[in-house]
Structure formats: structure tokens, C-alpha cells
Amino acid sequence: MPVLDQAHLAPQEDTRPYAGKWIAVRDGRIVASAEDSVSLRDLPEVRADDQLIPVPSSETGIYVL
Numbered sequence: 001m002p003v004l005d006q007a008h009l010a011p012q013e014d015t016r017p018y019a020g021k022w023i024a025v026r027d028g029r030i031v032a033s034a035e036d037s038v039s040l041r042d043l044p045e046v047r048a049d050d051q052l053i054p055v056p057s058s059e060t061g062i063y064v065l
Contacts, residue, residue, distance in 0.1 A: 011053070020057035024050040 012028035022039075024032040024046045034040035037052050046052075 015055045018055040020055065022052055022054050024052055026050045 010028070011023065011025045011030050013030050015023065015030070018030070018033050021033045021035055022037050023030050024040055024043070026047065026049075031050060032040060032043045032045045034043060037054075040046060040052055
């Protein structure tokens with residue numbers, strides 16, 4: 001199985017202000033945030049090809065997706 005470089009999908013900004021929320025990332029920039037992925041996807045500024053990423057809260061351990 002080939003390994004794909006996904007570094008360009010990671011947000012280039014500080015995600016700490018979004019702790020416990022979901023963010024939409026496009027070209028390494030956070031374009032929107034919401035409490036859950038469904039609400040985030042419904043926002044008009046979010047495109048179908050944006051990456052939706054959960055941001056761990058400060059109390060949360062490691063996320064494995």
C-alpha cells in the first residue's frame with residue numbers, strides 16, 4: 001500500500017482556540033469551526049473538498065483516526 005503525503009492537509013495555524021470543536025481546513029488554513037461535524041459541513045463557507053478535523057480538548061488524550 002503506498003504512503004501518501006498528507007502534510008498539506010494539516011492546519012498551518014494554531015488550533016488551540018478551537019479545542020473541543022471541529023475545524024474545516026482548506027490549503028492549510030482554517031476556514032470555519034463548529035461544535036460538531038454536521039454543523040460544520042452545513043456552514044456556507046465550507047466546501048465539499050475541505051478537510052474536516054476534530055481538535056482535541058485540552059483534557060483529551062491522543063486522537064487516532
